Amino acid sequence: MLRRILNMIRNISNWQAYLKYKYGGRKAKDFLFKCRNGFEIRVPERLLHTFKECFFGEDYLKGFSAGFRKSDVNVVIDVGANVGYFSLFILSKFPDAQVYAYEPLPKNFNLLKTYKESLSLSNLNIQNSAVNHSAKDIVLHYDASDSYSTGASIFENETGEATQPCEMNNRPDLPSQPRGIIPPAARSFPVSRNEADGLLEAESNNSSISIPLPPGGRGPRNSWPRVIQ
Numbered sequence: 001m002l003r004r005i006l007n008m009i010r011n012i013s014n015w016q017a018y019l020k021y022k023y024g025g026r027k028a029k030d031f032l033f034k035c036r037n038g039f040e041i042r043v044p045e046r047l048l049h050t051f052k053e054c055f056f057g058e059d060y061l062k063g064f065s066a067g068f069r070k071s072d073v074n075v076v077i078d079v080g081a082n083v084g085y086f087s088l089f090i091l092s093k094f095p096d097a098q099v100y101a102y103e104p105l106p107k108n109f110n111l112l113k114t115y116k117e118s119l120s121l122s123n124l125n126i127q128n129s130a131v132n133h134s135a136k137d138i139v140l141h142y143d144a145s146d147s148y149s150t151g152a153s154i155f156e157n158e159t160g161e162a163t164q165p166c167e168m169n170n171r172p173d174l175p176s177q178p179r180g181i182i183p184p185a186a187r188s189f190p191v192s193r194n195e196a197d198g199l200l201e202a203e204s205n206n207s208s209i210s211i212p213l214p215p216g217g218r219g220p221r222n223s224w225p226r227v228i229q
Contacts, residue, residue: 004056011036011055011092037092039119046147047083054089074098079131083148084112087124098123104130104140105149 008015014034021031030044033051043051053059074097078087081101091099101124103109109128116124130138142152 004052007058008052008056011089035092037095039088039092041085041088041115041119044148047085050082051085054085055092058089060086060089076100078102080104081108081112081126083108084115084124084126087112088115088119091121091124096123098125100125100127102127102129102131104128105142105152108148111148 008018012018012033013036014032018031018033021027027045030042031048033039033041033043033055035041035055041051074094076087076090076094076097076099078084078090078099078101081087081103084101084103087099087101090097101112103112103126106128109126112126115121116126130140140152142149
């Protein structure tokens with residue numbers, strides 16, 4: 001809890017206003033976070049938890065070395081970017097990085113696009129597609145009653161089910177000489193095998209990208225996120 005509070009103060013300049021919003025009774029439908037780096041991000045109430053995972057908990061950096069914040073990372077890949085809070089968090093820390101964000105669901109992607117345009121982020125490269133080792137398109141299942149889905153799956157949901165045909169990208173368009181790559185964020189759950197295979201396919205098509213094996217010899221699918229040194 002203390003770490004989250006310190007991260008909130010370190011990352012958000014109007015954190016007192018947020019606490020007033022949180023504990024002040026009736027809430028507005030969204031809150032405008034003002035980040036220390038100058039970003040202003042309007043977050044729907046539905047997505048506050050997702051935003052705070054990135055900017056308060058910094059959950060998606062877990063698993064990286066202590067020296068990561070000082071490392072020279074200039075390329076980031078966010079697979080299943082949702083509305084883009086991980087990408088925005090990374091750009092708040094590494095403003096010169098090129099971020100490649102892939103999100104298949106249109107509602108999520110539209111908000112991601114809104115953030116890109118409102119913040120004039122030319123180095124946030126977005127694509128409305130999934131990533132897979134195969135070019136075959138898929139159908140995602142999600143809760144139709146949810147304004148923004150954070151739980152789409154190739155498996156059928158039990159309630160409120162809707163389906164979304166998704167374009168598949170099996171050859172992510174990456175720069176030729178990246179010095180640091182963060183494949184698909186540091187999710188609290190494992191990246192899917194298909195997503196891993198999609199990025200490994202990109203590795204095989206680009207000799208300047210290498211995904212090293214971690215200590216102990218485990219394969220990349222069991223060791224993501226990875227930072228390319």
